[in-house]
Amino acid sequence: MPEGDTVWNTARVLQRALAGARLTGSDFRVPQLAATDLTGWTVRESASRGKHLLLRLTAAGASSADGTASAGQPGGGRDWTLHSHLRMDGAWRAYAPGERWAARPAHLIRVVLRSAGAVAVGYHLHELALVPTDQEESLVGHLGPDLLGPDWDPAEAVRRLAAQPDATIGEALLDRRNVAGVGSKLVTVGPSDSDLVRRGFWVEGEAVRRLAAQPDRLIGEALLDQRNLAGLGTIYTAEVLFLAGVSTLTTVGRVGDLRRVVRLARRLLWANRGRTAQVTTGDTRRGRGLWVYGRQGQPCRRCGTVIIRGQHGSEPLARLAYWCPSCQPSSE
Structure with missing residues (x-):
């Protein structure tokens, strides 16, 4: 099972590949996010919290008067977090556009995020969820002090x-x-x-x-x-x-x-x-x-x-x- 340092390294890879980039496309292959489209969203940062990975994004402009969208599409004009957990077998990989992806079965892919300069692919991810950033604690608030966190308290x-x-x-x-x-x-x-x-x-x-x-x-x-x-x-x-x-x-x-x-x-x-x-x-x-x-x-x-x-x-x-x-x- 990936431990805290592995997830920290994964967050750093995604930070280098996507931070500051505007997404040109997304493909979610899990039922709960199948209708979600992050095209036009901007990746603010990638961070780890224990064994949880948090990809923080800013949505494109609001799609309705109240900032919400239909058909499962999150509302725009606010910050969101894409949460994932690697558990025993999950992984994120970053590729250059046109680069050949790792030799893994396609059915293990859970999400693909594309920008002008990179493609991020999430394999066999668990607990994949898209939540408002101000609600992150509903997913990770139960965790103890993060050994690799900036606010570590031994x-x-x-x-x-x-x-x-x-x-x-x-x-x-x-x-x-x-x-x-x-x-x-x-x-x-x-x-x-x-x-x-x-x-x-x-x-x-x-x-x-x-x-x-x-x-x-x-x-x-x-x-x-x-x-x-x-x-x-x-x-x-x-x-x-x-x-x-x-x-x-x-x-x-x-x-x-x-x-x-x-x-x-x-x-x-x-x-x-x-x-x-x-x-x-x-x-x-x-x-x-x-x-x-x-x-x-x-x-x-x-x-x-x-x-x-x-x-x-x-x-x-x-x-x-x-x-x-x-x-x-x-x-x-």
């Missing part, structure tokens, strides 16, 4: 993790209610945090606060909950916990320094912006980039102990977990 991410002392650290990190973007599928959300988002309080302290609010939760689950911190998935959850020396079987309340865990998470995501492959060891050679993720049965790069694979949570929402039992001893 203290709040730590607080959310610490609130679940009996959850294992691996489970807590996977919980998007603690940190958004770690990698788990969205589950039921709590009260809206829209006021905090508007006021720019999604920073370290807020992430820590949300985590700490669930002290009995496993840390891995809490970190993967995007309502706590946005941007972590199973890869970074495993790597962050290894670097922090915390077992994924540890509950949030038993994690000695939640703030350090949150800061490590942000540091890893930040360092991997712009990369095509995640690297947490500092070694970019093939097969050497990660400490524990995907390395079950292999020796730990630090101590030689065999890496273990387990899972965060239970089926059908279980997520993979990896750890070194020596470097990450369980306190349970």
Whole structure:
């Protein structure tokens, strides 16, 4: 599943390809937007929020007296946001006009946006929706502090993790209610945090606060909950916990320094912006980039102990977990 850094990179690609451009055509291949035509609309910017991608646009002139249009066409004269989620298999690609598209089945295409200088194609996108920009929070307001956001607050991410002392650290990190973007599928959300988002309080302290609010939760689950911190998935959850020396079987309340865990998470995501492959060891050679993720049965790069694979949570929402039992001893 794409994690926060992958979505951030995707947003940057679309920003470079479309920002400031006037769309010359659009083709939506999903029922809810099949009648929508964005021709004449201007792309203002592309942004990521955890694992959600937000393409912000300004509509062409109003098409009726009240600024709305018929047959499913959004009204003009206001700002709109095209929201998408990549989940496990979604992707956006940008091409030059006339360039050959990636060798993917045509039936996977969900949207095509054209401008004079680029063509953006969305493959297998999920949760595709077009909403007024001032209503974005209805889609992402439940997320915790964004690890790659400009208003990141590590203290709040730590607080959310610490609130679940009996959850294992691996489970807590996977919980998007603690940190958004770690990698788990969205589950039921709590009260809206829209006021905090508007006021720019999604920073370290807020992430820590949300985590700490669930002290009995496993840390891995809490970190993967995007309502706590946005941007972590199973890869970074495993790597962050290894670097922090915390077992994924540890509950949030038993994690000695939640703030350090949150800061490590942000540091890893930040360092991997712009990369095509995640690297947490500092070694970019093939097969050497990660400490524990995907390395079950292999020796730990630090101590030689065999890496273990387990899972965060239970089926059908279980997520993979990896750890070194020596470097990450369980306190349970």
